[in-house]
Amino acid sequence: MRGSGIIASVRLGISSLMLHKLRSGLTTLGVLFGTSSVIAMLAIGEGASAEAQEQIKRLGSQNVILRSVKPAEDQNQGSQTTRILSYGLTNDDYERVATSFPSVGRVVPSRLVAQEARFEDRMVPQPRIVATTPEWLEVSGRLVENGRFLTKSDSVGAKNVCVLGTELARDLFLFKDPIGQRVKLGADYFDVVGTITPRVRFDSDAPGAGEETTQELFIPLSTADNWFGDMNVSRRAGSFNAEEVELHELLIGVDNKDNVIGIANAAREMLERFHDEKDYEVVVPLELLAQAEETKRIFNIVLGSIAGISLLVGGIGIMNVMLATVTERTREIGIRRALGAKRQDIVAQFLVETVVLSVGGGLFGVALGLAIPQIVQWYTDMPTLVTLQAPILAFTISAGIGVLFGIYPAWRASHMDPVDALRHE
Amino acid sequence: MSDNGVPRESPVAVAADSGGTSAPVAQFQSVQRIYRMGDQEVRALDGVDLTFRAGEYWSIVGPSGSGKSTLLNVLGCLDRPSEGTYFLGGEDTGELNDDALSELRSRRLGFIFQSYNLIPQLNVLDNIMVPLLYQSHPPADGEERARELASRVGLGDRLDHRPRELSGGQMQRVAIARSLVNDPDLVLADEATGNLDSQTSMEILDLFDELHSEGKTIVFVTHEASVSERAQRVLVMGDGRVCEVRETARLAQELAT
Numbered sequence A: 001m002r003g004s005g006i007i008a009s010v011r012l013g014i015s016s017l018m019l020h021k022l023r024s025g026l027t028t029l030g031v032l033f034g035t036s037s038v039i040a041m042l043a044i045g046e047g048a049s050a051e052a053q054e055q056i057k058r059l060g061s062q063n064v065i066l067r068s069v070k071p072a073e074d075q076n077q078g079s080q081t082t083r084i085l086s087y088g089l090t091n092d093d094y095e096r097v098a099t100s101f102p103s104v105g106r107v108v109p110s111r112l113v114a115q116e117a118r119f120e121d122r123m124v125p126q127p128r129i130v131a132t133t134p135e136w137l138e139v140s141g142r143l144v145e146n147g148r149f150l151t152k153s154d155s156v157g158a159k160n161v162c163v164l165g166t167e168l169a170r171d172l173f174l175f176k177d178p179i180g181q182r183v184k185l186g187a188d189y190f191d192v193v194g195t196i197t198p199r200v201r202f203d204s205d206a207p208g209a210g211e212e213t214t215q216e217l218f219i220p221l222s223t224a225d226n227w228f229g230d231m232n233v234s235r236r237a238g239s240f241n242a243e244e245v246e247l248h249e250l251l252i253g254v255d256n257k258d259n260v261i262g263i264a265n266a267a268r269e270m271l272e273r274f275h276d277e278k279d280y281e282v283v284v285p286l287e288l289l290a291q292a293e294e295t296k297r298i299f300n301i302v303l304g305s306i307a308g309i310s311l312l313v314g315g316i317g318i319m320n321v322m323l324a325t326v327t328e329r330t331r332e333i334g335i336r337r338a339l340g341a342k343r344q345d346i347v348a349q350f351l352v353e354t355v356v357l358s359v360g361g362g363l364f365g366v367a368l369g370l371a372i373p374q375i376v377q378w379y380t381d382m383p384t385l386v387t388l389q390a391p392i393l394a395f396t397i398s399a400g401i402g403v404l405f406g407i408y409p410a411w412r413a414s415h416m417d418p419v420d421a422l423r424h425e
Numbered sequence B: 001m002s003d004n005g006v007p008r009e010s011p012v013a014v015a016a017d018s019g020g021t022s023a024p025v026a027q028f029q030s031v032q033r034i035y036r037m038g039d040q041e042v043r044a045l046d047g048v049d050l051t052f053r054a055g056e057y058w059s060i061v062g063p064s065g066s067g068k069s070t071l072l073n074v075l076g077c078l079d080r081p082s083e084g085t086y087f088l089g090g091e092d093t094g095e096l097n098d099d100a101l102s103e104l105r106s107r108r109l110g111f112i113f114q115s116y117n118l119i120p121q122l123n124v125l126d127n128i129m130v131p132l133l134y135q136s137h138p139p140a141d142g143e144e145r146a147r148e149l150a151s152r153v154g155l156g157d158r159l160d161h162r163p164r165e166l167s168g169g170q171m172q173r174v175a176i177a178r179s180l181v182n183d184p185d186l187v188l189a190d191e192a193t194g195n196l197d198s199q200t201s202m203e204i205l206d207l208f209d210e211l212h213s214e215g216k217t218i219v220f221v222t223h224e225a226s227v228s229e230r231a232q233r234v235l236v237m238g239d240g241r242v243c244e245v246r247e248t249a250r251l252a253q254e255l256a257t
């Protein structure tokens, strides 16, 4: 049973187990399901959290985002047919924020414009028109696909130019090259100077990057001020609603991750001081990321415990069967001892059998565990992600279970008295 | 143990030694094997002095419960004396730990049992090779030896059969081949023919005779007087003691030639 004998002893172990095929097969089921559930659950969990983290990362983990939010208490106010609601971030806020952190961050203001977009006979009724400054591209981490983004001279000259997101470009122009064409926003024409991809510079090869969700279009903020003002008007069923929002978003690009939380807190304080009601929100992707990671950690602990328990049950099943096997094969143990087997040889023999059982269960478990996420993804569109660690971890644990739960039966076998064992019927 | 026909007050235990000239293989000095169950004591061996010399051919007889199997188990290092000393090849086995005794069994001893005791999941060839499996330095030609021994006991064409596909006599032949594969100093057989019909028994005993003529040291336990006469010397056990050591006609015949 030494050295080169390992293969021989594994073969012997298998042939001993094959004497009771059904029993051996049933015994491996515990470990099989334990292992496969670990892998499957990890894959589904990883998939979900990877998607969440990707969404957060796309906001830019070094950014702090200040957003205008319609204050809650005003929403059901009165029954007037005409009202003008004024809320949100102001140009004063922008000035204050921009002058407060000049050394650590760039501040990019943007406003949403509610207009429809047309090209020839095609129309997109509610595009997401973002009026912003040239720095937006750099701070948001987005990438130019064709042409260029807005420039300083566009801003200074308040030019009628626009940059399209890939999706809007496709919806309006189909397969035609949009650059050089003119898009009509509301009553005005804008020259298309470029398109940008939905992909971000920050880890652009992560899964999910490249899926666009909005029909975006970008124009210079100064142009928007000239043409559209702050007023977004909506008319519905005879009522007239207008919202006045100076800025929808202030995007702060922080130069260093360590300063993100500090700047976020300073911005919160500042906004609190100058706003009577909470008509803004502060979004800190880094904090969200930390929360997502914490959630994932808790999830992993819960998952690990469930998986651990199921593997434990599998291990106990194996031990139970091995104890029965040892009793059944008392005679064989006596024979081997009489022919010169040392205690350690007997231990090795039964340990090999237990490990073959658990590793066999582990292997099938890994196969099943890799198949389940595929099936889940196929039927539910839930994203799953099988990391390399998951099958390795699951497999190692199942093999370890075999050793751990095999030790006692093997020890029992090796400490039988040879003469008694030989007399056993 | 008084119902076994051997008087309890038999003369002081016989010290069995052929007084021959060859080197002692196994030597008992006042060996006792006492089983204690609660306050009861069974003296399975009760002061045995013995010397088995190289090349000798012994049979052990005696009534049931007289300690024959116990004696053989101690000889085979499967059991240890409660008192006294057992030398195997000049080595005091009392000094050896469990691993060293196991190594002795795999290198120096060959066992043949009444119930064959083959391992069911192994084929004939693998069964014969089991003792080599446990040697710390197994011989390189182990498999070749095993094949030779299999043909010698007439099973050269059954190498990949499982024990359940063999008759009792065939299984016992496999067991004999197995007991020889490690070229032991001492071959021990406990009622090896007990489960076999007389015809098959004779064939097995012929094999023993053959081994003896090749110089192997053989000790076998038997019930039957006729069988015991096959050996050179008969050891008669009674109540855990050696009652008598008798030389057989065979020895006289061998000495004459």
Ligand SMILES: Nc1ncnc2c1ncn2[C@@H]1O[C@H](COP(=O)(O)OP(=O)(O)OP(=O)(O)O)[C@@H](O)[C@H]1O
Pocket (backbone or CB within 6 Å): B035, B042, B043, B044, B062, B063, B064, B065, B066, B067, B068, B069, B070, B071
């Ligand atoms: N494990 C044991 N525990 C208690 N007593 C035992 C044990 N093994 C043997 N004995 C006792 O030791 C004595 C000798 O037993 P042993 O098996 O050596 O007899 P034997 O001469 O081989 O008999 P048989 O011809 O029936 O095989 C018997 O009285 C038996 O009851």
Ligand SMILES: [Mg+2]
Pocket (backbone or CB within 6 Å): B068, B069, B070, B190
């Ligand atoms: Mg007996």
